[in-house]
Amino acid sequence: MLTILIIDEDIAMRELLEEWLVADGYRVIHPAGKFLRDVVVDLVIVDVPSLRTRGAGTVRKAQNANPLAQVIGISTQLSQSLGHYSPAAHSIGVRRLLAKPCGRDELL
Numbered sequence: 001m002l003t004i005l006i007i008d009e010d011i012a013m014r015e016l017l018e019e020w021l022v023a024d025g026y027r028v029i030h031p032a033g034k035f036l037r038d039v040v041v042d043l044v045i046v047d048v049p050s051l052r053t054r055g056a057g058t059v060r061k062a063q064n065a066n067p068l069a070q071v072i073g074i075s076t077q078l079s080q081s082l083g084h085y086s087p088a089a090h091s092i093g094v095r096r097l098l099a100k101p102c103g104r105d106e107l108l
Contacts, residue, residue: 003027003040007058008047008074013101017045020104031058041066047100048075063093074100 004026008014018028029039041062063069073094098106 001025001027002042003029004043004045005029005031005039005041005058005062005069006045007031008045010047013047016101017107020107024108039065041069044069044071046071046073046094048073048094048097059093070095073097074102076100 004021006014006017006028007030008017014030021028029041044059044062046059059071063071071094073096075097076099
């Protein structure tokens with residue numbers, strides 16, 4: 001079972017992503033209350049605006065503990081100003097950006 005870390009300050013969006021991922025057989029964790037160096041993380045999904053607050057540090061901790069973990073960024077600004085590239089997201093190894101909200105099929 002793959003473990004996915006979701007970093008998103010929007011509780012409703014985080015819960016929706018978690019619901020979709022758990023239903024498809026993934027284990028989902030959140031940064032609060034977790035010691036990331038003690039948890040194997042295969043994928044990090046991060047809300048790009050969260051990178052300005054705690055997101056970047058949390059992603060880096062997860063990647064340091066799990067160097068092979070992939071990173072997907074999601075953003076409400078994607079279709080407007082970010083396009084498919086964000087310097088902040090790219091600097092922490094974001095491999096793909098998805099528009100927020102995204103559909104279940106697109107996420108999976």
